[in-house]
Amino acid sequence: MDHSKINLLVRLQHLDNQIEKIVRLQKGLPEEINALEEDLAFTVKQIETRTAKNEEHLKLRQHLNETANACREKIDAFREKQTLARNNKEYDALSKQIEYEEKEIALAEIGLQDISQGEQRTREMQEKGRQLIAENRYDEISDDMMPDDVLAQQLEDFKQQTEQKNEELNGIVIETAEEVAALQKQIDAQRDLLTTEAKRLLDKYDHLRSGSLRNAVVPLNRNACSGCNTRVPTNRHTMIVQGGFYLCESCGRIVVHERLFEEADD
Secondary structure (H helix, E strand, O other): OOHHHHHHHHHHHHHHHHHHHHHHHHOOHHHHHHHHHHHHHHHHHHHHHHHHHHHHHHHHHHHHHHHHHHHHHHHHHHHHHHOOOOOHHHHHHHHHHHHHHHHHHHHHHHHHHHHHHHHHHHHHHHHHHHHHHHOOOHHHOOHHHOOHHHHHHHHHHHHHHHHHHHHHHHHHHHHHHHHHHHHHHHHHHHHHHHHHHOHHHHHHHHHHHOOOOOOOEEEEEOOEEOOOOOEOOHHHHHHHHOOOOEEOOOOOOEEEOHHHHHHHOO
């Protein structure tokens, strides 16, 4: 067995591990930012929906009030005409017009009452939500229960947290950019070398890493694969100690002596 080939692969794994360490500095930040952005978008939508509903109620209330006032003006005019009516037929016709306008006023007042009752229900729901918040019973709060001021504060908090996390992530990216670029250059060179010297080993390595495994090559630890802790057969120990490798029968990882990783770090 040409042990120099496995040394090349261990060196590649060592370089990839260094990249992974840098990525771990960012670990969780992209996911946290995505979650915050989702919460931010949802909160914005809630506020926009409430604002649109309030504006709709305002316009409808204004329209109903204008309708009722116009009807009252018409009624006053019709009643004035009634005093000048020349016969019962003319008087009755004006009475019917007054009756119609009174029905329109009644409908407008019902509409205004519906708006007021809906707004009162909203206030009651939000007051209940405020009480649940005070009692730390957040899991019982529905979207409609969240008070407007609390929702607005949540929006500001999400904006601030998202900005802070983005700044933190950008800082890490900028700080490690040169190191990542240098490592990537070494990785590319190492892969080129493996493509020439040990293509089958590289293919096996890439196949393992194409799944969920990032550490395709691992050291022997206490006579076991350090990737999954499955014991390595005794008859394979000598080969590993001599600089060879063993394919773990449990996880498929390439198991080598830890000395090879120490040499790869030199």
